[in-house]
Amino acid sequence: MLTAQEFIRKHKMEYTSIDVKAEMDTYIDEMKKGLCGAKSSLLMVPSYITLKSEVQREKSxxxxxxxxxxxxxxxxxxxxxxxxxxxxxxxxxxxxxxxxxxxxxxxxxxxxxxxxxxxxxxxxxxxxxxxxxxxxxxxxxxxxxxxxxxxxxxxxxxxxxxxxxxxxxxxxxxxxxxxxNDSVATALAGKAERLNDGYGSFTGTILGTGSNSCYIEYVRNIPKLGMGGDGVMVINTEAGSYDKVPRSDIDIAYDNSMQNPGIGVFEKMTSGGYLGGLCDHTLRTAAREGVFQNGFAPDKTIDTIDVNDFLTDGAGVLGDYFQAEDDMAAAREILLNIVIRAGRLLALQMAAVAVKAAKENDRVCMTIEGTTYEKMYGLKKEALTVLLTYLDSIGIKADVISVELAVLKGCAIAGLSR
Incomplete structure (x- = not known):
């Protein structure tokens, strides 16, 4: 029998394979290609929200x-x-x-x-x-x-x-x-929430069913628009499609089993719409390779909520299935590895937009919304630890916040800053 750790190493799924510092140059290069209109997995979609003026006051x-x-x-x-x-x-x-x-x-x-x-x-x-x-x-x-x-x-x-x-x-x-776009609204929500706090830039990220990030870019750095000038514009990166991160053979097999293989590669490793399916695919692979003494072949495909319930307190469908203590421990180790890896991938996504953003100073306000970020066991803690440690090491002072009525506030900024 393989141990859980041997299985993870065999398939090169270790969460430690995601190193923000090592991956940053590749991610930024892909962003730049998208801004130029060159072939890139990051579409870097212009919002045409240029934030030309200060936010108008007392105007509805x-x-x-x-x-x-x-x-x-x-x-x-x-x-x-x-x-x-x-x-x-x-x-x-x-x-x-x-x-x-x-x-x-x-x-x-x-x-x-x-x-x-x-x-x-x-x-x-x-x-x-x-x-x-x-x-x-x-x-x-x-x-x-x-x-x-x-x-x-x-x-x-x-x-x-x-x-x-x-x-x-x-x-x-x-x-x-x-x-x-709703992720653009989230990026602007931080500006609405911290209007007077002196931040040099703002970013927005959503990690729920899907995954995406937006940020504020200098117009001169968007060659595909041909606009020039000194203004700024909010860019929707379409981060869920990024495809330059290390993937295991299991990630690739899971992707190929889906309706649109090769599309949304990053999202399929991080977001709530896919994490459960990836975990299900991984556990079934582990069972075929002898990791569990009693196998793993439930009638139902487990979902992201099932994974969270199991990691939180051993409850739910997975808790009922894994009766043997060794099997339960092995399943937990495999699933927690996938979730922590997702947290590190989220940190990479958020760090890249903070680094690339047009900044007036070294303070960046990063708004994030989404049930997967807020509720998935272990993900948020890992993402914040890795993200803030990296940004601090390169001199960026970031505050990560959640904003009540985020989309409505972002809409207000978009409408009152033109």
């Missing part, structure tokens, strides 16, 4: 958080002292959750929800958590609406333009809508 903007299964809308502003205020917040299920909609009906329902706020202001920012191409006019062309939301024939439509047209039909002409 309608903020729309359209993501997952829920929709939140608020009229928001910053007071003279920089404090964030919401005048009211409304919550709904996303249109298309309860029943499938045609695209026009989807736009009309969104407009119905926004309409009561247009008496306060007609400036609107929508954070859109679905596949879309951000356009230079800061609208988006919808590629696909997925997750729990079902909308027919939305592909190719411009979200802001369509919702504006619906609002005009309903008695609110002259609305101005810009659209941003």
């Amino acid at each position: 903007v309608i903020c729309v958080d359209a993501g997952g299964t829920n929709l939140r809308i608020a009229a928001a502003k910053f007071s003279e002292d920089g404090t964030f205020h919401t005048e009211k917040v409304s919550r709904y299920l996303m249109p298309g959750v309860e029943r499938e909609l045609e695209a026009q009906e989807f736009f009309d329902i969104l407009a119905d929800y926004i309409l009561p706020f247009t008496g306060i202001t007609k400036d609107i920012v929508i954070s859109f958590a679905y596949r879309a191409k951000i356009l230079p006019n800061i609208d988006c062309e919808i590629i696909e609406i997925t997750k729990e939301v079902k909308v027919r024939n939305a592909g190719g439509k411009q979200l802001g333009k369509e919702v504006c047209a619906s609002l005009a039909k309903k008695g609110a002409p002259g609305c101005n809508i810009i659209v941003i």
